[in-house]
Amino acid sequence: MPMEQEIQYYVLFPNHDNGMRLHRELKKKGLSSVIAPTPRQASKCCGISLLIKEEETDAVKDVIEEADIETLGIAQIKKDVNPNRDRYC
């Protein structure tokens, strides 16, 4: 029987600048935000992404709108390593 895989939530960005801005805003609001390299399966961007908590995704969306941050959406990624991932950087 296959094991259930943990789902992680990543906010994706077109560039680093927007990622850093949202990270700063989330910290100000006391919301969890960990800067991480974007999983290759989620985006072709070399940029950073923000690892957030599932239960805070709605609050994060509100901050994105309030702070006028450009994102590429929030991706749900299974926590595993794909050795055949895309490599662009």
Next chain:
Amino acid sequence: MDNFIYFDNGSTSFPKAPGVAEAVGHLLMHGAFNINRGSYEGAYEVAEMVLDTRERLARLFHGGDSRRVIFTPGITWSLNMLLSGFLRAGDHVIVSGMEHNAVMRPLYRLTKAGITYSVAQADGEGYVAPEAVECEIRPNTRLVLMLHASNVCGTILPIREIGDICRKHRLFFAVDTAQSAGSIPVDMEVAGIDFLAFTGHKGLKGPQGIGGFLISDRLDEEMQPAILGGTGSRSDSLEQPDMLPDKYESGTMNLPGIAGLNAALVYLEETGIEVIAKKKTELTRMFLEGVKEIPGVRVVGKQGCEGRTAVVSLDFQRQDNALAAFQLEQEYGVMTRVGLHCAPQAHKSLGTFPKGTVRFSFSENNTSEEIGHCVEAIKKIAEK
């Protein structure tokens, strides 16, 4: 170097603001990681510092969204990026009669590519009346570009009124703040500035090699980046990203320079530009009072403290200005800049071309004792 008096802050400020050298050294010694590339905590900390610097600059210049703050090596780069990235064959540009070669040389070159320009004439004090700009407008005029304050004689140009003219005629307005940023308030919004070029190493009191520009959305829509390359974003595409600041920031940035500039901006915010300006004005007033009655020495440009920065040019009428500057340095330890100050256009307007002037430019770190010493030195040199 001990026992010298530094009056060449118009070239570059010295000493730098407290904390600048430490900030540059700290970054280099403890984590000169690359932003937009490195995927580790140290790089993110540097990225936070860069973002903080953008926000401080946006506040300083009232530039709005700090994504529109772009870093370059300095104003010359910024102006070249504007001129080559914005103008097209057939466009007409208006500049002032006080411009630096950072404007005039790239613009002159562009005349060979079908771009024309007119010069809004300055008066004998280096002032450019708004009407002088308005009367140069042609049907194909697209840009008005001028410095905020003269690097030769310190005269402040009326950018607010000229900005109004640009709004009225729907022209883009670009301002070179080399001699005003950090010395007097500059408000991008009030003056309707579309492109504000700044350098970090003069009035902002940061290190050399870092500067940039702030750009309006409407200008950004019509401007192309002059330098293309890696930005750490959309790396799968051969198209240059069109989002800010990536569009204009290809290649690794001068992060030690930005760290130093950040420390300088902290100092400026804590001290207050008005406080700095007041101190500089007092020193300038004392200097002008001291030299105005010296026979054989002429103050070039405005004679008083109104409408000027702490940059003063003198013409030693009975001798070679270079020799006077040499004596000031060799015999009295006063460091100045002599010549044309990379601004032959301005010297022509002021009637000091090609002889040039001896320029004295003060900072808030200078003292009244230094001014007194220098005035006495000028008296003795002028007597010879």
